[in-house]
Amino acid sequence: MTTPLDGLDDLPWEGMRVPGPGHDAGRIPSALREMATAEEGTTDIWGAALDVGRGYFGDRGDRYSEAAEHVLPFLIALCASPTAETASEAADLLRDLALAEPDEAETAAGNAGMLERVRALLLAGRPAYYAMLERPEPVVRRAGLELLHPVDAGAPHHAAALERARRAETDEETHRALGFHLDSLALNPDERGFGADLPLGPGLPGGEAGPRGTTSPLDGLDDIPWAGMRDEYAYERAARIPELLRKLDQGGPDTGAVRRDLEDTFVHGHSGCYLEPTEYLVPFFLRLCRSDDAAVVAAAVVLLCDVAGSDPFHTELEAGNVGLYERVEALLAAELPLYYRLLDHPDERVRGAAVELVVLVDGGAPRCREELERMWRTERTKRVRGVLAEEMRGLAGGSGADAP
Incomplete structure (x- = not known):
């Protein structure tokens, strides 16, 4: 059984830079646990992930530290907590992160692309924010409303969701807040969230459907304009993505062929680099895992390996798709606990593919080496032991010695 804090202790919090005076990223795990049980802890997270700019940076606003992108997936997961206080506090912290920028020390330390990674993670959490608008607790509905503004304000689906929420709202304070936001959108059309111009992702409200959570691996599939996305063959193959994902979800003897057809929609055949559909496909691949x-x-994990082992095709950058690598990298990194769990999957095809994925995404971490060594001691199948031997030699610098 998974929990919102799975993988919390696998991250090197103690070594993360926190430029603000008196802040310590090492306190984040205990603060998140306290927050998950509706105890104190929010201040510790805020201080470590956000360098409090009002006093330290003067009029330059709040900036986030190295810990910000690592704490984000846990906060998004806590937005679904059944405890109203936990869910609303998580949303409040996410809103602070949505409004902030990287600290200049992060850029100076070579942490380029941090803004893009943080925003990609925030955008990936949009289904959870819209789901908050339907919670029974007014405080949670208001927290979700405030969080959505810097992320999605200006998007057609955002205004439609708020209007439907206002019509159904019975709490006076929340009804006023919804009215204020809708009036603000009408009076300030240029005030837009950073996700307002991006196509709808999986699980987001579209048309008259209204907000919804994810109930199937392919929720939101038809809300994405696949046919207009660049692929290797002049917009021809991306249009087939919905059909191919449905076939993959159904399983059966053609699963391998469907996977290969999907690869042709997002990976450039000659260079192996990925194309525009990639970042929209990754959430579906993750769900199919x-x-x-x-x-x-197994097919979904192999597809994720195709993504993790590549970079954007040069035509994406020429077309102005800046930050594509950072966004895809953030989506992959957010599900690291899932990849480690798949190392123990009962099917050897899954275990073998999961070994490759863990190395691609987390190969530099001590946990990766430890987990592969553990598998080497217990794995009995020739297929997976072969993959383990190859990957462990690679981590050791290409040595020809026997693994581990």
Whole structure:
């Protein structure tokens, strides 16, 4: 059974830079646990992930530290907490992160692309924010409303969701807040969230559907304008993505062929670099990793390996798709606990593919080496032991010695 804080202790919090005086990223794990149980802890997270700019930076506003992008997935998960105080506090912290910028020390330390990674993670959490508008607790609905503004204000689906929420709202304070935001959107059309101009992602409200959570691996599939995305063959193959994802979700003997057809929609055949559909496909691949069909899981993990092992094709950068690598990298990194769990999957195809994925995403971390060594001691199948040997030699610098 997974929890919102899975993988919390696998991150090197103690070594993360926090430029603000008196702040310590090492306190984040205990603060998150306290927050998850509706105790104190919010201040510790805010101080470590956000360098409090009002006093330290004067009029330059709040800036976030190295810990920001690592704490984000946990805060997004806590937005779904059944405890109203926990969910609303998590949303408040996410709103602070949505309004902030990287500290200049991060850029000076070579942490380029941090803003893009943080925003990609915030955008990936949009289904959770819209789901908050339907919670029974007014305080949670208001927290979700405030969080959505810097992220999605100006998007057609955002205004439509707020209007539907206002019509259904019975709490006076929340009704006023919804009215204020809708009036602000009408009076200030140029005030837009950083996700307002991006196509709808999985699980987001579209048309008259209204806000919804993810109930199937392919929720939101038809809300994305696949046919208009650049692919290797002049917009021809991306249009087939919905059909191919549905076939993959169904499983069956053609799963391998469907996977190869999907690769042609987001990976450039000659260079192996990825194309515009990639960042929209990754959330679906991640969901399919939780399928009950082992063949579907194995195919999804292999597709994620294709993504993790590559970079954007040069035409994406020429077309102005800056930050694509950072956004895709952030989406992949956010699900690291899932990849480690798949190392123990009962199907050897999944285990073998998961080994490659863990190395691609987390190969420089001590946990990666430790987990592969553990598998080497217990794994009995020739297929997975072969993958383990190859990956462990690579981590050791290409030595020809026997693993581990």
